[in-house]
Amino acid sequence: MGSSTVIANLARNLHELDQDVLVIDLKSNNLLRLHFNMDWCNPNGWALNVINDQPWFNAGFKCEFGISFMPFGRITYENKQCLFNEKIENNWLSNQLSMANFSDKKWIILNVESELNNLSIQALNYADKIIRVIEPQATCLGQFYDSIQSNYLSNNPSLHDKCLYLINKMMPLSELDHEMSLVFKSLIPNQLIPVKIHFDENIKEAFAQKTTVNIYAPNSGTAKQFRTLATWLMLHFSHKGAA
Amino acid sequence: MNYEKNDVDELYKSLGIKDYRYVEIQENEEIIQIINKWALVKEIINFCSESQSSQEVKTK
Amino acid sequence: MILTDLLQRGSKYPLHQFVYWIFLQPQVSQDWLVFKKNYFHQKPETSGMLFGFIVFVLLQLYCHDSKRLFVTKSIQKNLPHVQLAKLTFADPLRMLIQFTWLASIQSATPYKDLLANLNFFKNIFSAVSNVFFYPLKFLTELTGEVLANIEFSANSNDGDFKPHIYLIIIFLLALVCLTIPFNISSQLVFVFLMWFVAMSIRTHNGYLPKLILVILSLTLSSRYLFWRATATINTDSSVDTVTSLILFTAEFYTWLILLLGYFQIAGPLQRKTYSLPNDTNLWPTVDIFIPTYNEDIGIVKTTTIAAINIDWPKDKIKIYILDDGNRHALQDFANEIHVGYISRTNNIHAKAGNINNAMQLTEGEYLTIFDCDHIPVRSFLQTTMGWFIRDEKLALIQTPHHFYSPDPFERNLNNFKKTPNENSLFYGVVQDGNDLWNAAFFCGSCAILKRSPLTEIGGIAHETVTEDAHTALKLHRKGYTSAYINIIQAAGQATESLSAHIGQRIRWSRGMAQIFRIDNPLLGKGLKISQRLCYANAMLHFFGGIPRLIFLIAPLAFLIIHAYIIHAPTVEILLYALPAIIHSNLANSYMQGKHRYSFWSEIYEAVLAWYIAVPTTVALFKPKVGTFNVTAKGGLIKDEFFDLTVSKPYLMLISLNVIGLIFGVYRFFNGPDDELSTVIINVIWAIYNLLVLGGAISVAQETKQLRLHHRIDVKTDITLRKKSGHLLSAKMNNFSDAGLGVQLYSDEVSFDKNESIHVLISRGDREYIFPARIASVNKLYIGIILDNLTANQKQNFIKCNYSRSDAWSAWEDNFDVDKPLSSFLDIVTVGFKGYVVLTRSIPRKITKYFIKGRTFLFILKTFYPRNIHADTINL
Incomplete structure (x- = not known):
């Protein structure tokens, strides 16, 4: 539970601020949908449609609160190989999304796999903003400077410039977490979003309840943090992003 | 008073002072302390600042 | 359903059945039941039922179906002070008053539709006020244009236009105005012209309107004084001469203070910050001194931790607790958080000696002094220190003393955060005004001193009990400059009780009198004339006790001993005195705006008058007498009590004025006819004095304090x-x-x-x-x-509240600008409250009548109409 939880909560809060939101899950773990109360046994998703040569956008769902989302779908390992190697050509994502002709006001939030592959690279290039979810820990600091993803991003100035960083799962009681987030702040003062998402039991419980925290516990600390995050994003940018 | 905004910014805004320079001395000192406290963090930061400076030399 | 219900009920009481069937149609009786349910919220009594029935009948006759429910409900909402179910004999009157009120003055209610025709009261009122205000409005616009023109030409061609010349001409004209005697009608015209100019100009902002208001006020006051000196000194008998001269002296003193005051606050400098160099290595070294003697250790700890939180390079800041109380607990605390601890074996020269002693043991280039209960914010040094870099000669920077807890006035009058406190005038206006003349004083705390000049004058001055003002005076004499930065960068606890407050003021006034005597700012070397005047005003201000007392008993001279203290016809007195008072009020209200409301000075001064009168006089003649007393802070008043010891002088003055009033009534009915107007004036004066003294009494009623740690x-x-x-x-x-x-x-x-x-x-x-x-x-x-909390956590906690640099910045935004009339009403209320307080300590036999009177007033108050707010009517 990292980026999927963040995205689901963010989408809900943007929606509550009267924004038009579309969430697309590009992660093969297919977990995002569960935050929106989709049946666990329902295998549908855009990837499954692509494999079956059906139009991918038929896989759109709308949750009971009115957010449009598109689950990845349940596919096998062979199908996944096939999907990435054959079905998805270069510029597939941008072509498909521009064909759909969404309005400029719409927030399209892509849940991108942390592993670099054909699809995630397309998503990163397509997005207007990239939000990287980091945890305030020494491991993350290491990866921040030296990992395949970080190197890929820092070698492309255009990608590097549209990166934002969000601190997630900060343990309120951990001294080290506070210190590490201070270090991150000093390293990337302009790219770090000034809202931190804490580690909160409410988040785990909300997921277990198949919903997001602002519905499960609207007055909890993290619900408020996600609200602040959504407002912050709305103030600074007013469309599309990827995480 | 909004605790989530930077207090110094708020103070100067309320006074109508625009060009000012506030040095967050204690915070900077704290960060240096933290970096020195944890071996891994210190190593990573040192490595990066070295590689950065060597890159700068190369570009020159 | 209801019909059958009725029939069943009717069967129990045949007579009812008869009434229902014969006199009321079934539909109507059903309406009546609905009406009853909506109209009465509890079981009605006969009187209420009767009245309700009349209302019901009227509604049936004159109100359309669709509106009936609405009206029924809004009757109750519009009569919040009447219980419809239990009407008393006076309630119809209350209703009448309430509905007249709603229909005439407060018509923005749902009743607007129903009673719109009665609205002519309001129209008449606004028509009358328009007749009065239109000329004024026109004048205001006109002066606005004139002012804009003057400022425009002053800005556009600075070569040709010299406002100073014009000002000098105006000043000369004013001088002529002062001295020419007028007869009554010309004085009347003159006064009204002045008044119209002042009224039309006071709504404009800027330097010029302020100057004009000041000049108008000065003209009228000086004219009054000139008239008093030349035409009104009574020499009929020795008693008359003496009383007359005493009053004139007091008036002269007031005039002098007014004059100096205008000079002092004519152009507040309002300094902002000045940036420090980029390279922190160039920043100077600073020592922070926290002198303490016997104050609560908890407060000292908080202040010390907040001092550690100040953002300044660690190797350039050193913090010292200067403990004159030699407390081990404090020493342990200092060691624990690694700050310096300095104590000494004797307590010679109190705080001044304490600081001087520490000066010899430390070596920072600058000294910052915080009283142990003034908690600094973290930006304290970075907002202030820049000025030292800019001005080599600068030896002192003072910042405001701010109090987060109510002072005795605020607590006992219950106006904390509603009315600017006593301090606000000094730190909001006077010090900024002093700064223009390079005469900002040192106030003992929340200030930075440069070490080298301080060493040059021999450390903190210890000859007097107000070491701070004297130190600043010495620095100014040596040609050093001082600065005042009106940004609240530290906050502390105010004195807790009235007696402590008075004790503090006695010390200040004694100290100021001492300085006036041994190192008079008007004499001696090194000061500019403007600095001399500012210092003189600050010191003379503390001599105000005796004049204030004279004003408080002045009307008695006529009422009791029948001395004509002002030898002039009543009309003339009114025409000279009132404009002078009104204009000084207008000018002060314009300049002091948010920092002191009109008339509040009267109460502040009346409270202190008696207590500072003696020490200042004594100190003036024997400056060495008197000891240093620490201002006690941080105490807790456990129970509400009336401070009888402190209020004895007020009680004495009150009884004098009451006796005066009794004499006044006697003279009114038994005196000669030509004295009537004089009697009336003096009686009004005495009543005003009684109000002010009542205010002093209500301050002496100490209210209970709930917490030791002020929240x-x-x-x-x-x-x-x-x-x-x-x-x-x-x-x-x-x-x-x-x-x-x-x-x-x-x-x-x-x-x-x-x-x-x-x-x-x-x-x-x-x-x-x-x-x-x-x-x-x-x-x-x-x-x-x-x-x-661990020491570190404690420090962090202070970091995110007390140490926030904007912690106190929004404080004064709460206050509106002064409204003289409403301020006067406040004074009346406060004064009246004083007498209510007094009734509690009078024997039961006498209070009986007071209580009856109060009950009567309470009953009277129930007739008072209530305002109905639109949101309370929610159908």
Whole structure:
């Protein structure tokens, strides 16, 4: 539970601020949908449609609160190989999304796999903003400077410039977490979003309840943090992003 | 008073002072302390600042 | 259904059945039942029932079906002070008054539709006021244009236009105005012209309107004084001459203070910050001194920790606790948090000696002094120190003393954060005004001194009990400059009780008188004339005790001993004195705006008058007499009590004035006819004095204090963490150094008393966490006490509240600009309250009548119409 939880909560809060939101899950773990109360046994998703040569956008769902989302779908390992190697050509994502002709006001939030592959690279290039979810820990600091993803991003100035960083799962009681987030702040003062998402039991419980925290516990600390995050994003940018 | 905004910014805004320079001395000192406290963090930061400076030399 | 119900009920009481069937149609009786249910909220009594029935009948006859329910409900809402079910004999009158009120003055209610025709009262009122205000409005616009023109030409061609010349001409004209005697009608015209100019100009902002108001006020006051000196000194008998001269002297003193005051605050400098160099290595070294003697150690600790939090390079700042009380606990604390601890074996020269002693043991280039209860914010040095870099000659920077707890006036009059406090005038206006003339004083705390000039004058001055003002005077004599920065960068606790406040003021006035005697600012070397005047005003101000007392008993001279103190016809007195008073009020109100409301000075001065009269006089003749007394702070007044010892002089003055009043009544009925107007004036004066003294009495009524740790109100979001790992966002309503008051957003999550939790508070994007314990739970409001904080956590807690640089910056935004009339009403209320307080300490036999009178007033108050707000009517 990292980026999927963040995205689901963010989408809900943007929606509550009267924004038009579309969430697309590009992660093969297919977990995002569960935050929106989709049946666990329902295998549908855009990837499954692509494999079956059906139009991918038929896989759109709308949750009971009115957010449009598109689950990845349940596919096998062979199908996944096939999907990435054959079905998805270069510029597939941008072509498909521009064909759909969404309005400029719409927030399209892509849940991108942390592993670099054909699809995630397309998503990163397509997005207007990239939000990287980091945890305030020494491991993350290491990866921040030296990992395949970080190197890929820092070698492309255009990608590097549209990166934002969000601190997630900060343990309120951990001294080290506070210190590490201070270090991150000093390293990337302009790219770090000034809202931190804490580690909160409410988040785990909300997921277990198949919903997001602002519905499960609207007055909890993290619900408020996600609200602040959504407002912050709305103030600074007013469309599309990827995480 | 909004605790989530930077207090110094708020103070100067309320006074109508625009060009000012506030040095967050204690915070900077704290960060240096933290970096020195944890071996891994210190190593990573040192490595990066070295590689950065060597890159700068190369570009020159 | 209802019909059958009725029939059943009717069967029990045949007579009822008869009434229902014969006199009322079934439909109507059903309406009556509905009406009864809506109209009466409880079981009606006969009188109420009767009245309700009349209303019902009227509604049936004159009100359309669709409106009936609406009207029924709004009757109750519009009569909040009448119980419709239990009407008393006076209620019809109350209703009449209330409806007349609603129909005429307060017509923005749902009744607007029904009673719109009665609205002509309001129209007449506005028509009358328009007749009065239109010329004024026109004049205001006109002066606005003239002022804009003058300023425009002053800005556009600075070569040709010299406003100073014009000002000198105006001044010369004013001088002529002062001396030419007028007859009554010309004085009347003159006064009204002046008044119209002042009224039309006072709504404009800027330097020029201020100057004009000041000049008008000076003209009229000087004219008054000139007239008093030349035409009104009574030499009929020796008693008359003496009393007359005494009053004239007091008036002359007031005039002098007014003059000096205008000079002092004519152009407040309002300094901002000046940036320090980029390279922190160039920043100077600073020592922070926290002198303490016997104050509560908790307060000293908070201040010290806040001092550590100040943002300044660690190797360039050193903090010292200067403990004159030699307390081991404080020494241990200093060692624990690694700050310096300096104590000495004797206490010679009190605070001055304490600081001088520490000066010899330290070597920072600058000294910052915080009284042990003035908690600095973290930006203190960075907002101030820049000026030292800019001005080599600068030896002193003073910042305001701000109090987060109510002073005795605010607490006992219950106007904390509603009316600017006594301090506000000095730190908001006077010091800024002094700064223009390079005469900002040192006020003992929240200030930075440069070491080398201070050493040059031999350290902090210790010859007098007000070491601060004297030190500044010595620095100015040596040609050094001083600065005042009106940015609140530290806050402390105000004196707790009235007696402590008076004690502090006695010390100040004695000290100022001492300086006036041994190192008179008007004499001696090194000062500019403007500095001399500013210092002179500050010191003369403390001699105001005797003149104030004279004014408080002046009307008695005529009322009791029949001395004509002002030898002139009543009309003439009014025509000279009133304009002078009104204009000085207008000018002061314009200049002091947010910092002192009109008439409040009267109460502040009346409270102190008696107590500072003697010490200043004594100090003037024998400056060496008198000892240093520390201002006690941080105490707790456990029970409400009336400070009889302190209020003895007020009681004496009150009884004198009451006797005067009795004489006045006697003279009114038995005196010669030509004295009537004089009697009336003097009686009004005595009544005014009684009001002011009543104010002093209500200050002496010490109200109970609930907490030792004063809680500071804030509104900010924080997060609570339960033991289970659940985070909950909440609102912090207040904090103190020991805990905080929190408001929850909902009751979904409950807390138990003594439950351990963690509190997350942020400052900017930094976040701090503190272990805490629930101390009290009251629905959504919970009290939290911090639990076993480590030294580091304690420091962090102060970092995110007391040390915030904007912690006090919004404080004065609460205050409106002065409204003289409403301010006068406040004074009347406060004065009246004083007498209510007094009745409590009078024997029962006499109070009986007071209580009866009060009850009568209470009953009278029930007739008073109530304002109905639109939102309370929600059908």
